[in-house]
Amino acid sequence: MSEITPDTVRHLAELARIALSEEEVERLTGELGAIVDSVAKVAEVATPDVPATSHPIPMANVFRADVPGATLTTEEALAGAPESAEGRFVVSAILGEEQ
Amino acid sequence: MSADLTRRTAAELSALLGAREVSSVEVTRAHLDRIAAVDADVHAFLHVSETALATAAEIDAARGDGAQLGELAGVPVAIKDVLTTRDMPSTAGSRILEGWIPPYDATPVARLRAAGLVPLGKTNMDEFAMGSSTEHSAYGPTRNPWDLERIPGGSGGGSAAAVAAFEAPIALGSDTGGSIRQPGAVTGTVGVKPTYGGVSRYGAIALASSLDQIGPVSRTVLDAALLHDVVGGHDPRDSTSLTDAWPSFAEAAREGALADSLRGVRVGVVRELDSPGFQAGVSQRFHETLELLAGAGAEIVEVSAPHFEYAVAAYYVILPAEASSNLAKFDSVRFGMRVTPPGGGTVEQVMAATREAGFGPEVKRRIILGTYALSAGYYDAYYGSAQQVRTLIQRDFAGAFAQADVLVSPSAPTTAFRIGEKVDDPLAMYLNDVTTIPANLAGIPGMSIPMGLAPEDGLPTGFQLMAPAHEDVRLYRIGATLERLLTERHGRILEQAPALG
Numbered sequence: 001m002s003e004i005t006p007d008t009v010r011h012l013a014e015l016a017r018i019a020l021s022e023e024e025v026e027r028l029t030g031e032l033g034a035i036v037d038s039v040a041k042v043a044e045v046a047t048p049d050v051p052a053t054s055h056p057i058p059m060a061n062v063f064r065a066d067v068p069g070a071t072l073t074t075e076e077a078l079a080g081a082p083e084s085a086e087g088r089f090v091v092s093a094i095l096g097e098e099q
Numbered sequence: 100m101s102a103d104l105t106r107r108t109a110a111e112l113s114a115l116l117g118a119r120e121v122s123s124v125e126v127t128r129a130h131l132d133r134i135a136a137v138d139a140d141v142h143a144f145l146h147v148s149e150t151a152l153a154t155a156a157e158i159d160a161a162r163g164d165g166a167q168l169g170e171l172a173g174v175p176v177a178i179k180d181v182l183t184t185r186d187m188p189s190t191a192g193s194r195i196l197e198g199w200i201p202p203y204d205a206t207p208v209a210r211l212r213a214a215g216l217v218p219l220g221k222t223n224m225d226e227f228a229m230g231s232s233t234e235h236s237a238y239g240p241t242r243n244p245w246d247l248e249r250i251p252g253g254s255g256g257g258s259a260a261a262v263a264a265f266e267a268p269i270a271l272g273s274d275t276g277g278s279i280r281q282p283g284a285v286t287g288t289v290g291v292k293p294t295y296g297g298v299s300r301y302g303a304i305a306l307a308s309s310l311d312q313i314g315p316v317s318r319t320v321l322d323a324a325l326l327h328d329v330v331g332g333h334d335p336r337d338s339t340s341l342t343d344a345w346p347s348f349a350e351a352a353r354e355g356a357l358a359d360s361l362r363g364v365r366v367g368v369v370r371e372l373d374s375p376g377f378q379a380g381v382s383q384r385f386h387e388t389l390e391l392l393a394g395a396g397a398e399i400v401e402v403s404a405p406h407f408e409y410a411v412a413a414y415y416v417i418l419p420a421e422a423s424s425n426l427a428k429f430d431s432v433r434f435g436m437r438v439t440p441p442g443g444g445t446v447e448q449v450m451a452a453t454r455e456a457g458f459g460p461e462v463k464r465r466i467i468l469g470t471y472a473l474s475a476g477y478y479d480a481y482y483g484s485a486q487q488v489r490t491l492i493q494r495d496f497a498g499a500f501a502q503a504d505v506l507v508s509p510s511a512p513t514t515a516f517r518i519g520e521k522v523d524d525p526l527a528m529y530l531n532d533v534t535t536i537p538a539n540l541a542g543i544p545g546m547s548i549p550m551g552l553a554p555e556d557g558l559p560t561g562f563q564l565m566a567p568a569h570e571d572v573r574l575y576r577i578g579a580t581l582e583r584l585l586t587e588r589h590g591r592i593l594e595q596a597p598a599l600g
């Protein structure tokens with residue numbers, strides 16, 4: 001059995017920046033436990049002699065000349081933003097009161 | 100005439116347009132009328148273009164002026180909502196991107212426009228392509244044109260249903276673990292996942308970057324090939340896009356349709372994907388199709404891929420891990436929704452409130468799972484092991500392709516299940532992808548072709564062909580021959596679907 005507890009889920013939600021409700025934490029604890037138990041079988045055949053594959057087709061890093069091309073205008077880049085002013089994205093305070 | 104035009108394939112429409120027997124405006128209007136008539140029931144589209152007729156008129160004018168046009172110029176096309184379009188909202192089926200109009204076109208979309216195709220609209224999908232039924236769309240499910248109480252597959256249920264319901268002749272999809280092929284199987288349409296890197300992903304809203312691939316959805320192998328020819332090929336804006344000089348897939352499909360391309364071809368049946376647990380009618384049609392292949396001169400060999408039983412587990416580690424990283428961009432700053440908690444909050448609290456409100460349950464489930472798989476202390480056991488399984492699966496494929504030119508299996512273990520049947524059981528939903536996932540893990544191309552209706556429920560079944568990486572052309576050549584044999588046997592599958600509207 002996996003070690004997924006409500007506290008694990010709360011911690012993961014904090015890392016993932018999702019403000020889960022307590023109801024969701026409870027439901028996800030059970031669901032994640034079952035999923036994690038099921039996917040844990042990958043460890044059965046992953047013996048040390050098997051190299052890892054991160055990418056399906058072998059590829060080398062790609063470089064290009066450092067030449068400016070066509071880019072978005074400031075207006076285009078800001079067009080989808082929830083809030084903007086003076087050509088910039090606007091966000092609320094970065095630090096809380098105690099920080 | 101108008102109703103007939105929606106029944107035509109893209110290749111037939113192309114011939115009619117080229118001979119000036121019909122105009123693109125007529126063809127486009129016929130499809131818009133069809134959408135208006137049936138999409139309230141099917142719900143394949145999230146957005147229908149308001150400029151399609153104007154675009155069609157421009158193509159007609161260019162043709163009238165004698166301009167050199169691409170083969171599919173004037174043919175309408177539907178676009179999965181995972182691809183950005185600068186003139187239509189692009190939501191990837193998520194509330195968090197509701198109404199977002201991107202400032203740029205995805206490369207496959209730009210190539211459609213450059214080739215003169217007419218975008219009809221954006222098709223429904225599971226949120227961020229996470230799902231196998233399109234029930235996880237934030238905008239409500241798409242329904243299978245064969246039975247409106249059943250799922251059209253997923254995540255690209257909208258594109259498959261649009262093509263199956265004659266709302267569009269062709270469409271674009273994306274396939275991360277089967278999202279083009281499985282909807283093809285359960286709607287009686289054709290779907291192709293190209294070799295990883297075969298089609299640019301610039302402007303494709305990323306799910307899992309080591310797995311995602313854009314590809315064609317159609318009613319015939321030739322139409323898929325024609326669309327693949329338009330959107331495929333290297334794109335400097337996607338550094339994972341391959342630099343291969345691809346042959347004409349349409350030419351391969353045309354050759355395959357005429358020739359006996361199966362003589363002497365070694366067809367490998369993957370033992371692990373010919374499971375006694377599959378629906379009886381699916382297995383029956385699969386084995387009948389093998390007999391057809393053998394009758395046409397193919398050599399049927401059994402191959403074994405012992406590590407495929409670990410594929411679903413590896414996939415559901417790798418995919419959530421990559422998705423949890425890719426979806427971090429939805430931070431309420433640069434685009435999409437912003438939700439401020441009561442009384443305000445720091446940018447971090449705003450971000451968490453936005454993601455809580457903007458993501459649906461399956462997306463949250465996978466982000467949390469992926470965050471777990473990548474967290475310190477668990478990384479090696481899960482993500483590391485899953486990447487090792489990926490190597491084992493690639494070795495299985497290499498061994499199998501040493502014995503066979505193409506590998507085959509049913510495209511999906513069952514016909515379309517009922518809406519609601521699996522939506523609350525994520526593990527059952529995940530197992531539905533058992534036949535399609537291995538190809539994504541190895542980056543190889545795969546195609547689903549209709550192989551008749553299952554006798555017990557009268558619903559479509561799909562035959563999957565897989566080829567080695569870079570050998571997409573093999574799928575089109577062999578697929579076109581097989582399609583001809585299957586059509587001789589079963590007739591045109593979609594002509595047997597119940598009437599809509």
